[in-house]
Amino acid sequence: MATCPPVGSRSTATSENRRALKVLRTRGELRSALAAVERPLGLVPTMGWLHEGHRSLMSRARADNATAIATIFVNPRQFNEAADYQRYPRNEGRDLAICEEEGLDLVFAPGVEEVYPPGFDTVVSVGAIARPLEGAARPGHFDGVATVVAILFSLVRAERAYFGQKDAQQVMVIRQMARDLAIPTEVIACPTVRELDGLALSSRNVHLSPDQRAAAPVLRRALLAGRDRWAAGERSADALREAMRAELANEPLAAPHYVSVADGSTLAELKGVEGPALLSLAVRFGETRLIDNEPIG
Numbered sequence: 672m673a674t675c676p677p678v679g680s681r682s683t684a685t686s687e688n689r690r691a692l693k694v695l696r697t698r699g700e701l702r703s704a705l706a707a708v709e710r711p712l713g714l715v716p717t718m719g720w721l722h723e724g725h726r727s728l729m730s731r732a733r734a735d736n737a738t739a740i741a742t743i744f745v746n747p748r749q750f751n752e753a754a755d756y757q758r759y760p761r762n763e764g765r766d767l768a769i770c771e772e773e774g775l776d777l778v779f780a781p782g783v784e785e786v787y788p789p790g791f792d793t794v795v796s797v798g799a800i801a802r803p804l805e806g807a808a809r810p811g812h813f814d815g816v817a818t819v820v821a822i823l824f825s826l827v828r829a830e831r832a833y834f835g836q837k838d839a840q841q842v843m844v845i846r847q848m849a850r851d852l853a854i855p856t857e858v859i860a861c862p863t864v865r866e867l868d869g870l871a872l873s874s875r876n877v878h879l880s881p882d883q884r885a886a887a888p889v890l891r892r893a894l895l896a897g898r899d900r901w902a903a904g905e906r907s908a909d910a911l912r913e914a915m916r917a918e919l920a921n922e923p924l925a926a927p928h929y930v931s932v933a934d935g936s937t938l939a940e941l942k943g944v945e946g947p948a949l950l951s952l953a954v955r956f957g958e959t960r961l962i963d964n965e966p967i968g
């Protein structure tokens with residue numbers, strides 16, 4: 672099992688403002704705990720194996736709201752391959768210590784049957800925004816994401832929910848889902864937290880070998896190469912894709928999956944970049960697939 676960074680190395684919640692963390696396992700426990708909390712309530716959905724990216728969402732939820740809750744649930748429905756679900760890293764004890772350090776009030780950490788009780792038979796399937804990029808690369812992935820987030824939003828009924836811009840398409844899918852299903856929770860996107868060498872923090876980074884880890888910042892370099900070309904006045908999307916591909920080609924361990932220059936609102940692939948756009952990449956390093964993105968315009 673891979674090692675993870677120490678808990679307790681830093682703290683945003685001081686001993687005075689830190690409250691006792693309540694861990695809830697069932698819908699009933701969650702309902703009772705929520706009945707007693709001060710509003711507004713901020714929600715941070717996660718799959719655990721928490722890192723600085725998750726911490727940044729928690730600290731924002733803590734700062735913006737009277738009460739902050741995280742969920743820790745590795746959602747089987749959003750994995751395309753059973754093996755990927757099985758090998759997803761888990762360490763609940765460490766995750767709960769981080770939630771406490773971040774000053775959260777509540778954590779909902781249910782089992783699979785608590786989220787999907789026997790007889791569960793609904794899929795929330797978002798349309799066009801869920802189809803390209805990660806939707807095309809991972810069939811069914813966003814159905815799984817939208818379904819679990821709809822359930823979590825309904826159970827928690829938070830005023831606000833916090834997501835990482837690192838998963839830019841996921842934020843767009845969840846916004847569309849909440850709007851269409853008339854769920855009043857406001858969806859807030861927070862900036863991507865990176866290692867010093869530019870690699871976006873991800874629970875999946877733990878699977879990288881030392882060589883792959885050393886190679887992985889090429890994602891960031893490729894995105895910056897595209898952004899620099901755009902900042903220098905290049906408006907041909909193909910030229911920007913080529914700049915990103917050329918940077919990736921310098922790294923033999925990197926196997927690009929997609930290199931995209933897409934419209935910032937629809938995620939349709941562009942010919943020319945006239946307004947807000949999203950540069951995004953998916954790259955494999957052995958068995959581990961990493962994604963990253965950079966908005967421009």
Ligand code: AMP
Binds near residue numbers: 716872
């Ligand atoms: P996950 O546990 O991977 O499902 O991620 C839970 C939330 O944390 C999602 O909203 C992610 O977008 C967000 N997140 C993951 N990595 C980062 C990061 N490096 N910076 C900011 N947010 C992140």
